[in-house]
Amino acid sequence: MANCSVDYEGRLNAHLPPATRLIMVKADGCVAVHADGGAYKPLNWMNAPNYLEDHGDEWVVTNPKGERLTIRFEEILSDVSMEMGEDPGLQKDGVxxxxxxxxxxxxxxxxxxxxxxxxxxxxxxxxxxxxxxxxxxxxxxxxxxxxxxxxxxxxxxxxxxxxxxxxxxxxxxxxxxxxxxxxxxxxxxxxxxxxxxxxxxxxxxxxxxxxxxxx
Amino acid sequence: MANCSVDYEGRLNAHLPPATRLIMVKADGCVAVHADGGAYKPLNWMNAPNYLEDHGDEWVVTNPKGERLTIRFEEILSDVSMEMGEDPGLQKDGVxxxxxxxxxxxxxxxxxxxxxxxxxxxxxxxxxxxxxxxxxxxxxxxxxxxxxxxxxxxxxxxxxxxxxxxxxxxxxxxxxxxxxxxxxxxxxxxxxxxxxxxxxxxxxxxxxxxxxxxx
DNA sequence: GACTCTATCTCGGTA
DNA sequence: TACCGAGGTAGAGTC
CATH class of the missing domain: 3.40.1350.10 (Trna Endonuclease; Chain: A, domain 1)
Structure with a gap:
């Protein structure tokens, strides 16, 4: 969790002003920036496969399609990391x-x-x-x-x-x-x-x- | 983050066998269960408005439409909570x-x-x-x-x-x-x-x- | 509240 | 891999 601002340039352009947000990086490399509301959809994201450059106070995530997600960190509030392993996956019934x-x-x-x-x-x-x-x-x-x-x-x-x-x-x-x-x-x-x-x-x-x- | 199994009964039925997952509860009450991969979409979720009953090792989240999400916790691995405040929102261009x-x-x-x-x-x-x-x-x-x-x-x-x-x-x-x-x-x-x-x-x-x- | 339509839709299937 | 259709679609705008 961090104070950060975010920019996305790709299929469209989008900008997020500085605020406190949760940033999630999964094992496959995908990155999601969540606000504390607004259902499950992140404000900004970059799916796998992608490449993350860590410049300390700035992450630049690019993918092969030429899309770019830039996260500028102002303050890190919490940093948790954990190994989770494969997920057995969802069983659906009734579609x-x-x-x-x-x-x-x-x-x-x-x-x-x-x-x-x-x-x-x-x-x-x-x-x-x-x-x-x-x-x-x-x-x-x-x-x-x-x-x-x-x-x-x-x-x-x-x-x-x-x-x-x-x-x-x-x-x-x-x-x-x-x-x-x-x-x-x-x-x-x-x-x-x-x-x-x-x-x-x-x-x-x-x-x-x-x-x-x-x- | 926790070892947990999850069941959803509502518009369809879905079951998640026990595994390590991240569970996110936002300020509006919405709940999302994430695996360590698979883009930004959670495996299971329940949007706001809903009602969460906390029975310790089991959460039962219900909504007014009669849908029900049940999370059974086997082991809590990490528990982080933070006040984040309003988000200024996303500015888009190019749709x-x-x-x-x-x-x-x-x-x-x-x-x-x-x-x-x-x-x-x-x-x-x-x-x-x-x-x-x-x-x-x-x-x-x-x-x-x-x-x-x-x-x-x-x-x-x-x-x-x-x-x-x-x-x-x-x-x-x-x-x-x-x-x-x-x-x-x-x-x-x-x-x-x-x-x-x-x-x-x-x-x-x-x-x-x-x-x-x-x- | 119901209806309509967009979406960085996501996701699964298949040619 | 690219394309196509379903989705617990979600979310925004309008009537």
């Missing part, structure tokens, strides 16, 4: 990727007799989460979100527009699947002829483990 | 707003004989960055981004749809300007009849200062 895996295994949850053709089916404007075929042999594009908002409907509409240009697939209809869908998104989906399905993550996971137990 | 100012002054960079009608032209779904008229007297809406991605194209398409409802302006076409534009965004822009222009910030700024020197 969009998870939902996609579960639905790819159980497309029938979205609609009776829906069959998976492909996960992450690529178009030239991005990947469709699930491409399926329905009971009548028609093609169905599924967009999966954790939270279903208007952007997601737009995204699916774009894919449908694109897929319907492909004579081998057309006509393709859409299903918008999410743990919750906003009323606005439902209205837009309806206007675009897209069906909405709200799925329960815990139920899906439960069904999944039952399947695993059964076979 | 999208800047690019908009530069292009408003030099719309000719985007297309020959393009003339500015208005910056931040308001529609009922949001402001169009630049509204211009072209050599033929037609109206052109310009959307400016630092990085041109598919969302920006959609944004411009929405504005165009809106502007074309106005008989005094229609027909209006679009130009999507950014320092770099992704291939997907280009494909979509093309499909929507929107032209793409990649602009160089430094060149613009250079041209600007030359103009200032000349006149």
């Amino acid at each position: 969009e990727a998870h939902l996609q895996v579960l639905l790819a295994d159980q497309p029938g949850v979205l609609e009776d007799d829906l069959q998976l053709i492909r996960r992450e089916y690529f178009t030239d404007i991005g990947p469709v989460d699930l491409l399926c075929s329905d009971a009548a042999g028609g093609t169905v594009a599924v967009e999966i979100k954790r939270r279903g908002e208007i952007d997601g409907v737009e995204q699916l509409a774009r894919y449908l527009e694109r897929l319907n240009l492909d004579a081998r697939l057309a006509p393709v209809r859409g299903i918008f699947a999410a743990q919750s869908i906003t009323p606005q998104a439902k209205v837009l989906a309806d206007a675009r002829g897209i069906s909405c399905v709200e799925v329960d993550y815990d139920e899906l996971r439960g069904a999944e483990s039952n399947t695993l137990k059964l076979f | 999208e707003a800047h690019l908009q100012v530069l292009l408003a002054d030099q719309p000719g960079v985007l297309e020959d004989d393009l003339q500015l009608i208005r910056r931040e032209y308001f529609t009922d779904i949001g402001p169009v960055d630049l509204l211009c008229s072209d050599a033929a007297g037609g109206t052109v809406a310009v959307e400016i981004k630092r990085r041109g991605e598919i969302d920006g194209v959609e944004q411009l398409a929405r504005y165009l749809e809106r502007l074309n409802l106005d008989a005094r302006l229609a027909p209006v076409r679009g130009i999507f300007a950014a320092q770099s534009i992704t291939p997907q965004a280009k494909v979509l822009a093309d499909a929507r009849g929107i032209s793409c222009v990649e602009v160089d910030y430094d060149e613009l700024r250079g041209a600007e200062s030359n103009t200032l020197k000349l006149f």
Whole structure:
């Protein structure tokens, strides 16, 4: 912790007047300058890889992209250093990727007799989460979100527009699947002829483990 | 700094096995758990406002949204506290707003004989960055981004749809300007009849200062 | 307070 | 490595 002023020149220019701040240097060399507030984001930082020149009362941190962070120290208030070792890392559960895996295994949850053709089916404007075929042999594009908002409907509409240009697939209809869908998104989906399905993550996971137990 | 394990339950679930980490509590009450690497983002955190229950070897931090962060301490390795006071704040220069100012002054960079009608032209779904008229007297809406991605194209398409409802302006076409534009965004822009222009910030700024020197 | 949009976004995945 | 999309996005500005 120190009284310091900071300048950053790189993707933009930024200046911090002198004040008391916490400066954190991690094992990978990244540097962060924190104020005593404003959530977890530092005021200024320089990610690894970088090179730190220590001129005593001034640090100059540069990186290969030509960005530069300059910290001028006026007074050091506290200086603590510690060896921490590798971190085993964060285990996440319940993000969009998870939902996609579960639905790819159980497309029938979205609609009776829906069959998976492909996960992450690529178009030239991005990947469709699930491409399926329905009971009548028609093609169905599924967009999966954790939270279903208007952007997601737009995204699916774009894919449908694109897929319907492909004579081998057309006509393709859409299903918008999410743990919750906003009323606005439902209205837009309806206007675009897209069906909405709200799925329960815990139920899906439960069904999944039952399947695993059964076979 | 402490050996600790952490659990977060909220928008998703996340678990951190026991390891040595730095825990930062700021004056506003926000809590961040940092590993010794991985840029500035903490492994886990809880923003203000929140409520911290200190049970000695366990902290439980909850917020009004019903999210919960639990830190179990196995061993405290270092404990430093300091009063830091208000921070005067960061001064920035060179973000999208800047690019908009530069292009408003030099719309000719985007297309020959393009003339500015208005910056931040308001529609009922949001402001169009630049509204211009072209050599033929037609109206052109310009959307400016630092990085041109598919969302920006959609944004411009929405504005165009809106502007074309106005008989005094229609027909209006679009130009999507950014320092770099992704291939997907280009494909979509093309499909929507929107032209793409990649602009160089430094060149613009250079041209600007030359103009200032000349006149 | 809700909505919109930017960001030195960060981070993970993949071609 | 570069590019692309998700995020517990966060944060700022506006209505």
